[in-house]
Amino acid sequence: QVQLVQSGAEVKKPGASVKVSCKASGYTFTGYYLHWVRQAPGQGLEWMGWINPNSGVTLYAQKFQGRVTMTRDTSVSTAYMEVSTLTSDDTAVYYCARSGLQPLAHWGQGTLVTVSS
Amino acid sequence: QSALTQPPSASGSPGQSVTMSCTGTNGDIGDDVHVAWYQHHPGKAPKLVIYEVTRRPSGVPNRFSGSKSGNTASLTVSGLQAEDEADYYCSSYGGVNTVGVLFGGGTKLTVL
Numbered sequence: 001q002v003q004l005v006q007s008g009a010e011v012k013k014p015g016a017s018v019k020v021s022c023k024a025s026g027y028t029f030t031g032y033y034l035h036w037v038r039q040a041p042g043q044g045l046e047w048m049g050w051i052n053p054n055s056g057v058t059l060y061a062q063k064f065q066g067r068v069t070m071t072r073d074t075s076v077s078t079a080y081m082e083v084s085t086l087t088s089d090d091t092a093v094y095y096c097a098r099s100g101l102q103p104l105a106h107w108g109q110g111t112l113v114t115v116s117s
Numbered sequence: 118q119s120a121l122t123q124p125p126s127a128s129g130s131p132g133q134s135v136t137m138s139c140t141g142t143n144g145d146i147g148d149d150v151h152v153a154w155y156q157h158h159p160g161k162a163p164k165l166v167i168y169e170v171t172r173r174p175s176g177v178p179n180r181f182s183g184s185k186s187g188n189t190a191s192l193t194v195s196g197l198q199a200e201d202e203a204d205y206y207c208s209s210y211g212g213v214n215t216v217g218v219l220f221g222g223g224t225k226l227t228v229l
Contacts (some may be wrong), residue, residue, distance in 0.1 A: 017202075027140065034159060035217075035218065037163075037218075037220075044120075044204075044206060044220060044221070044222045044223040045155070045157070045163065045206050045220045045223070046220065047217055047218040047219070047220055048216075049217060050217060059216070059217055060217075061216070061217055062216065095162060095163070102152045102168050102174055103151065103165065103166055103168055103209075103210055103218070104153070104155070104163070104218070105165045105168075106173060107162035107163055107164075108162065109162055110162060
């Protein structure tokens with residue numbers, strides 16, 4: 001079965017960077033786009049971007065361009081999402097999710113990133 | 118691009134039906150068939166319950182149904198059950214004016 005397992009919770013100081021991983025199993029990693037979605041406390045879902053694991057091509061939401069980098073390592077079927085220059089507004093649960101014939105049908109368990117001085 | 122507009126709350130008693138709306142524009146919901154709905158229980162990962170406006174993934178009860186008229190999509194939950202209480206998010210993707218995925222602000226469904 002399709003599984004997306006994310007890395008554990010992180011606590012970072014303002015101005016630092018954080019890198020979250022998403023390890024895929026149960027399907028061909030390079031066959032499906034992986035998206036990143038976040039949810040800040042008390043807020044709704046916010047789409048951040050996607051990566052094509054086959055080509056490495058990415059598409060970022062305009063809000064995150066220049067501050068978010070999505071990469072992948074096909075040898076370990078893992079996608080990564082790095083956010084730089086963190087502020088308290090980046091405190092959120094970050095999810096990876098797979099799209100295919102159905103949109104975002106499979107989700108990781110979420111990674112809480114807390115930005116605090 | 119702006120987020121899709123959803124009412125913040127909806128409610129119904131067990132066994133009743135509730136319909137939640139999601140309003141977009143001609144550049145997203147209005148001219149695009151790729152509308153999806155997600156159910157999100159706090160502390161858990163979101164779950165896809167409707168895609169391509171009306172289609173249900175396998176395993177989703179047929180109590181969940183979707184529709185669209187003009188720039189507004191709707192999700193109806195029939196025969197409400199306690200476990201249906203959750204946040205529901207609409208989403209649009211692939212539209213002419215949509216870069217990537219667009220989410221609504223979410224509707225909190227309360228089962229009274």
